[in-house]
Amino acid sequence: MTLDCEGLRLRNGSFELTADFSVPQGASVAVMGPSGGGKSSLLAGLAGFLPAVAGRVCLNGAPLDGVPPGDRPMTLLFQEHNLFPHLTVAQNAGLGLRPDLKLSSEDKARRDAALDEVGLSGLGARYPSDLSGGQRSRAALARALLRDRPLLMLDEPFAALGPALRADMLDLVARIRAEQGATLLMVTHHPADARRIAPLTIFVDEGRAHAPVETEVLLADPPPALKRYLGEV
């Protein structure tokens, strides 16, 4: 799924973000930049949560103007609150198939397979509060897996996890992406995350999302703004 932002301008309160770039089908792209620069706004705008003031978003050439978030072929994972606390892990994952949770036996089999795949076998009856941070991330990924949308966007859902756990999650995300042939957009503060699974990086700063460039090239010789953000390494 090719993602095109054509002269896109998004508004979030008094903040404005412009984006004009294209992401090729099946790419894995990191989104980096200082806090408040517009990373989350970019993802929220693509997902349809923020209005486009100008320009538009196209997927495979088809414009998404006015398409509600639920009908867009994409899944966005938030930094937190990705699970409903009063639903079990299985129910939370099941929402990816049917929001009314009336699952057929076939649905249930698919759901359990997804839980197995993310490493939550046998934990379906638990509630989110009984899970570790890593397991909660896995449950959210299981739901994303079931939704099977061609664009997967992560707004730092692993920010609160330790380095080893985060690396595990990234590998899991990379695997899911590869299986589904989806395009991946992933916000991160860590160059290592980008290097690990994202060959391309979009730099977002001061309300502007720059076109994706090769991660290695960008990190080897960062522009001044990115250099300031990364600090001396």
Place this chain on the structure above:
Amino acid sequence: MARGAEPVSLVPRLAGGAALLVLAALTLGAILLLGAQADTGWRLDPADWAALRFTLWQSFLSATLSCLLAVPLARALFRRRFPGHRLYVAFLGAPFILPAIVAVLGLLAVWGRSGLLSDLIAPLGFGPLDIYGLRGVVLAHLFFNLPLVTRILLQGWVGIPREHFRLARQLGFTPRDQFRHLEAPMLRRSLSGAFLLVFLLCMTSFAVALTLGGGPKATTIELAIYQALRFEFDLGHAAFLALIQFTLCALAALLALGVGRGVLDLKGAVAVGRPTLADGRVARAADRAVLALGGLFLLLPLGMIGVRGLPELVVGLPAQVWPAALRSVLVALASAFLCLMMALALSAFIDTLRGRRAGLALAGDVVGVLTLAASPFVIGTALFIAINPFADPFALALPVTALVNAAMSLPFALRVISPAWTEITRAYGGLSESVGLRGWQRVRLLYWPLLRRPAGFATGLSAALSMGDLGVIALFATPDRGTLPLVMHQLMGAYRSDAAAGVALLLLALSAALFWIFDRGGRIDTRL
């Protein structure tokens, strides 16, 4: 260092202990005294049974209706933005400090026999409305508690994480799914606590029962106590009824404490997020209607007070009003000061105990609940009985009223101040320890500057509550020593409702002014 944490916490413990003692004497002491006194009145007449049934039934009806009607109103306020939205939400906090008798007069002006609605429907051939009895009591309680529950629910809606609304849209939830997964869990949590709170408040609201109730069909237990004391002078029977009242309220308060932790939050403003619920044209129209009806229901009675009272203010109020106003202000100031002192002492006390012996800290909360359960009337009855052998209770009307009113607003003041105090310790306790900021200096340089805002709010609340109180004073006061609400009640009893409206306006202005001065005073020069 020989001077460890002990010297620091000695003073708060002494002060807190003293405050606890006063409270225990007022609540548990009152119960013991009543128990000793009640042996001669240990009986339930048919009239008492009727009062018991009526008390429970009107509380149940009031709480149920408040909860049911608050759901659409809170939902509409959460979903819609319109000019004046903030004002609307802020206004929902007003009935809390509105003198009950003022509200009753306003409700009579709208719903009463010669009220606005009766005048409107008379040409259509419908007889005048009558709101004395159960209908009136429930209506008045609805007027007070619908806004309260609406605020609680609005907090609940605002508390749903934004991500969950986005998740709902992303997953393509229908309005039904949305209700089931986002709103119903919140409502279950909030409504159970709100219901019990309103139930409790309605059980102990004396002024409404006094003015709109009465007679064999609409007498509450508190009204029965009042009659036993003032008209039959049967102390034993009054004591027994007070014990029953206390038992019922304590049960409700314990349930409320267990179920509805946090429901008593009285924070000044409700943070309002963004409307993100699924929506259509019908829903928009329905919300508009709900908002308009709710606004009319709450604003009309106050508007009528203004319309009827303003000319009276211009013409001049009856002579007995001004000394009564002075007495009211003095009682309110004394009561607010007492309440603030007790709340500060108890907050410090609770804070020193937290983390060491959780049970003891909980004791502080429980005392707060006890005062909520012990209606002013129960305490007043006990004080009456305690004072009677030694002095003329009627001569001590004002000091007793100030004391009881202070105890009555304490649970609310404590809810505002105690969490703030604990939070200051959590955030800056280590820092002040490390720079050697201790004892009185710590209070002066750390706690007081940071506590001024909540303390000002709590004091204002307490002053306004005391100003409008028509409870204990009715039990103790002679006509020549009454407070403003009592004068109003006498005027209403004499069918001088226009003069009463003038007094109501004055009372309203004084209550609001007291609240405003303290609340404002707490904010001046704070950078927080």
